[in-house]
Amino acid sequence: MKKIPFANPEIVYREDFDDWAVLFDPDTAETYGLDETGSFIWKQINGKNSVADILQAMPAEFENISDDAGSQIEKFLGEMEEKGLIGYRK
């Protein structure tokens, strides 16, 4: 079954002019930085897109997608889940 990530609705997302973004958790007051790729992935997390969907959307935005991009996205999502920034729908 496809795992669908969804964003914790409490998390505040803010973008900077240098393409970096920050996620702020009001519960813990922690801030997490996202580079351009991380920021793109965050914006794809809408409760509908699966990891495969996110991977598929990447070539429109980035060149030279690496062969292991899928597993890198999963790893990144796993870290976000650990921090309470996202959850999964089955």
Added chain:
Amino acid sequence: MEQTATKTGRPPLPECGYYLNSLYFYITEGCNLRCSHCWINPPFEKDNRAGDFPYVDLKLFKHIVSQAKALGAYSVKLSGGEPLIHPEIHEILDYIKAEDLRLAVETNATVCTPELARKIKECRNSFVSTSLDGPDAATHERVRGVKGCFGATLQGLRYLVEADLNPQIIMAVMRHNRDKMEALVRLAESEKAGSVKFTFVTSSGRENDIAKDKNKTLTIEEIIETGKWIEKELIPSSEISIVYSHPMAFKTFKKAITKGSGSCGIFGVIGILGSGKYALCGIGQTILEMVFGDAGTDKLADIWNHNPLINEIREKLPRNLKGICADCIFRKKCLGSCIAMNYNHYRDLMAPNWFCQEAHSLGLFPERCIIPGSKSEYPGKNIG
């Protein structure tokens, strides 16, 4: 139960739950320059000797360090006044090396010698920053108040470079030297300094003449704009590392996240003044309530574990920060940037950062850093 050393080689965690990481020694109250923007305002010592003013002597220095190591300390910072005019500076450096402590030195470098530079270099992870407020004698000496000090600092800087210390040049930016920032970077490049840091003198909260004269300092708007110019034009134009002292909200997200918080490590630091008193930091030289005890008579462990003001800071920071800092997405990383300065401005331990609060009241604080639904008001009056 008896306490035992931890596996990492560090002593057991102190009773208060915080290691003391670093000692900030303002080892002499004397200084051989008369800097117009200095907020500590030390007594002027024209003969390059600190002996006429209170200083932490070697015996007391050792006494403090040995107690601090039992609380976890692994680094010291030497500042002043001017630390290199301390009458026992050679012995102090030898001791720091023997104790394998990391070392940071803040100096005007005017009395630095090849031997001092070498001794600093021999300490673990040594880092030196040197003040230079312009690329030429006229600009620098206008701030530093002593004729000939530009040449002396440049010579000292060269000794530090020769000792492979990659010294950082720190420039205090005011109105009269703002146009010399780029030239200072070029000088730093040609002298092979390690990095350049720009700090900005503001017209508030410091016990000195220049800061009280608004015409001599930049406005908040100008400081913000200068930060953007550094980021967009100066940094890309140089191979040398360039940093600036704006609070995190005024840096790019990338810089704010990847280059550290810019906060001072307050939970792991204690200051020691030239008078031998323990204090939050150098602020204790001008604000008595920030002094915690006497190193000659009080036990450091008692102060570190039980001082009410230190414990209040641990308990309240950053949760109880006020004003714009309470509403800023960076408050946990930034911790209000410098609570000593904030206290100096408002006489309130949890006061917001003056610069950010003023910028906010002028509508200049970056919207992207404000937590949704915040009010960010602070009724406190700036009394500095």
